[in-house]
Amino acid sequence: MHSFTEENYLKSIYHLLLSKDSATTNEIAAAIGTKAATVTDMLKKLAEKKLINYARYQGVSLTEQGRKSALVIVRKHRLWEYFLVEKLQFKWDEVHEMAEELEHITSVKLIDRLDEFMGCPRFDPHGDPIPDAQGNFKQHESLQPALLLSKGQCAKIAGVTDHSASFLQYLEKSRLTLGQTITVTEVSNYDLSVMVEPSNKEFNISHEVAKNILVLL
Amino acid sequence: MHSFTEENYLKSIYHLLLSKDSATTNEIAAAIGTKAATVTDMLKKLAEKKLINYARYQGVSLTEQGRKSALVIVRKHRLWEYFLVEKLQFKWDEVHEMAEELEHITSVKLIDRLDEFMGCPRFDPHGDPIPDAQGNFKQHESLQPALLLSKGQCAKIAGVTDHSASFLQYLEKSRLTLGQTITVTEVSNYDLSVMVEPSNKEFNISHEVAKNILVLL
DNA sequence: TCATAAATTTAGACTAATCTAAATTTAATA
DNA sequence: TATTAAATTTAGATTAGTCTAAATTTATGA
Numbered sequence: 001m002h003s004f005t006e007e008n009y010l011k012s013i014y015h016l017l018l019s020k021d022s023a024t025t026n027e028i029a030a031a032i033g034t035k036a037a038t039v040t041d042m043l044k045k046l047a048e049k050k051l052i053n054y055a056r057y058q059g060v061s062l063t064e065q066g067r068k069s070a071l072v073i074v075r076k077h078r079l080w081e082y083f084l085v086e087k088l089q090f091k092w093d094e095v096h097e098m099a100e101e102l103e104h105i106t107s108v109k110l111i112d113r114l115d116e117f118m119g120c121p122r123f124d125p126h127g128d129p130i131p132d133a134q135g136n137f138k139q140h141e142s143l144q145p146a147l148l149l150s151k152g153q154c155a156k157i158a159g160v161t162d163h164s165a166s167f168l169q170y171l172e173k174s175r176l177t178l179g180q181t182i183t184v185t186e187v188s189n190y191d192l193s194v195m196v197e198p199s200n201k202e203f204n205i206s207h208e209v210a211k212n213i214l215v216l217l
Numbered sequence: 218m219h220s221f222t223e224e225n226y227l228k229s230i231y232h233l234l235l236s237k238d239s240a241t242t243n244e245i246a247a248a249i250g251t252k253a254a255t256v257t258d259m260l261k262k263l264a265e266k267k268l269i270n271y272a273r274y275q276g277v278s279l280t281e282q283g284r285k286s287a288l289v290i291v292r293k294h295r296l297w298e299y300f301l302v303e304k305l306q307f308k309w310d311e312v313h314e315m316a317e318e319l320e321h322i323t324s325v326k327l328i329d330r331l332d333e334f335m336g337c338p339r340f341d342p343h344g345d346p347i348p349d350a351q352g353n354f355k356q357h358e359s360l361q362p363a364l365l366l367s368k369g370q371c372a373k374i375a376g377v378t379d380h381s382a383s384f385l386q387y388l389e390k391s392r393l394t395l396g397q398t399i400t401v402t403e404v405s406n407y408d409l410s411v412m413v414e415p416s417n418k419e420f421n422i423s424h425e426v427a428k429n430i431l432v433l434l
Numbered sequence: 435t436c437a438t439a440a441a442t443t444t445a446g447a448c449t450a451a452t453c454t455a456a457a458t459t460t461a462a463t464a
Numbered sequence: 465t466a467t468t469a470a471a472t473t474t475a476g477a478t479t480a481g482t483c484t485a486a487a488t489t490t491a492t493g494a
Contacts, residue, residue, distance in 0.1 A: 005481065025442055038482055040443055045480090057442060057489055088330040101322050107315050113305040222451065242472055255452055257473055262450090274459060274472060 002051075004104050007073050008032060009042050010051060011103075013062055014070035022059035071135040076111050077103040078124035078131075083114060085125040092125040092177075093168035108133075126168075127159030127178055127214065140216055146182070147210040149192065154183045159214035167212060175199055176213065219268075221321050224290050225249060226259050227268060228320075230279060231287035239276035288352040293328050294320040295341035295348075300331060302342040309342040309394075310385035325350075343385075344376030344395055344431065357433055363399070364427040366409065371400045376431035384429060392416055393430060 002010070012031040016023035025043070029036045047054035051066035062070060080102040084095040105111075112133055115121075122138070124130055129137040140158050149155055157180045160167065171177060175196050186193035191204045205213075219227070229248040233240035242260070246253045264271035268283035279287060297319040301312040322328075329350055332338075339355070341347055346354040357375050366372055374397045377384070388394060392413050403410035408421045422430075 003480080026440095034481090035483065036442065037444080037484080041481075084327070088327070088334055090330070098322070098324050098327050101324075105315070105318050107318075110301070110305070110315050113307070117305055220450080243470095251451090252453065253472065254454080254474080258451075 001106060002049075002069060005042070006046065006049075006051075007069070007104055009039075009046060010062070010066055010070040011073045011077075013052065013060060014067065014074065017061060022061055024059045028060075068135055071131045072108075073103050075131040075133075075135070076105070078128055079111060079114055079118070079121075081124045081126070082118055082121050082130070086118065086121075091168075091172065093165040093172065095125065096163065096165070125178070126163055127157075140214075143214045143216060145211050146192070146194075146205070146213040146215045147207060149184045149187075149210075149215065151184055151187050153217070154181065155215035155217050156181050157213060158216045160212055161214060162212040167209075170209070171213070174203065174205070175201070176205070182215070218323060219266075219286060222259070223263065223266075223268075224286070224321055226256075226263060227279070227283055227287040228290045228294075230269065230277060231284065231291065234279060239278055241276045245277075285352055288348045289325075290320050292348040292350075292352070293322070295345055296328060296331055296335070296338075298341045298343070299335055299338050299347070303335065303338075308385075308389065310382040310389065312342065313380065313382070342395070343380055344374075357431075360431045360433060362428050363409070363411075363422070363430040363432045364424060366401045366404075366427075366432065368401055368404050370434070371398065372432035372434050373398050374430060375433045377429055378431060379429040384426075387426070388430070391420065391422070392418070393422070399432070 009028065009032065012028055013023050016027055016031060025036050025039045028043075029039045032039070043052065043054050043060055046052045046066070047060075050063055051069060052060045052062055054060045077099045080099045081095045084090040084098055085092055090098075115130075115133070120132075122130060123140075127140070129139050131137040143159055145161070146155070146157075157176060157178055159178075160171070176182070181197045182194045183197065184192055184194050185202060191206045192210050193202060193204050196203055226245065226249065229245055230240050233244055233248060242253050242256045245260075246256045249256070260269065260271050260277055263269045263283070264277075267280055268286060269277045269279055271277045294316045297316045298312045301307040301315055302309055307315075332347075332350070337349075339347055340357075344357070346356050348354040360376060362378070363372070363374075374393060374395055376395075377388070393399070398414045400412040400414065401409055402412050402419060408423050409427050410419060410421050412419050
């Protein structure tokens, strides 16, 4: 089993590797909120345990074993988030910190029972896919940033790329929550105007916001 | 907030103080599974933080603040055990280790929501009382060891004093679970014979076992 | 391509929690 | 009460994870 700290490193590296194929010491330090020197020490330890591929100054990637371990943590995190929102009625912007602790509860049997108890959900409250017990998961097909929509297009909100509480609260206030259908009524250089259904209220959202909302046509 | 380790010390001291009014260094070491020297260091730290009353060589007791902190941990432990048994279908002998981890999840809001979600249970799966958010709880009135029953008496199983998995499994196999009604049909020097309802099967249980089963008349 | 900036690593130190071994205090009893 | 045994504490060391400051490597661009 891995320590609490090792798990956090694996998880952070996993997330960094979603958008590139090598993560740097500084990026990891920023993600974890620690110093580069500390990261270097931990990278040596994780390499020793064959959880990452590491060569000095060259950045890191996960080994197959490391990826598996990371996916277990991601699975736990997302299932607990689902539990907190669906069973304990927390808002989607409140659950991250709690899930950061709960994801380190070791029992695999517990997480499998929790999964079953909730009906094996495939997506967490932010639209992120929940890996199954084998680490397999499917992202929504054809998910794209709302920014790419053109005038007249209609789409359903299915995810976000910014998970910060402030962004999620902004969306909540604007009724731009998961599952919501939006229609683009206007596109300018500065923002999109969208019609939110079923409330049928019109709305402007900035490029920055539209970039971080993921939709399905 | 207290560290994971500090919480374990407070919890162990709390449990030791249930049957006496001072806990010794060695008792704490045995309860936690560590060495006496280690305990001494931690006792100094807890005393520094005003969580325990400590004088060298004299044993320890909890301060009001220490007791409050211990009760929060006991509350968390027992609510999680209830959740694991009632919602996730674990057996009463399987939940202890998981609850030992879950009890350290910090969020108080989470535990209060969990409490509410489960309908504010007053007793955990072993019959132990669950403190409320203020740390108040009521033990069953007139709870007594089954050992004290005399021939012909009828009583309901409402708790255990031995929480080990092996004891709980033994009881499970013998249908001697919480809520079960038993009638004493015979008392010898070596054991009690009891009639278990509603299965109406007769049974012998040793003094040692009868001592660790708590019943209500 | 060479100087410099940025990124990374190494060296050395710190803290929390732990240990063993030795010293001290308390308790038990002859 | 004096001796010895048991319990407890102190002293000094260890490990995991962290830090700062200095040294090294890589990348940039004049």
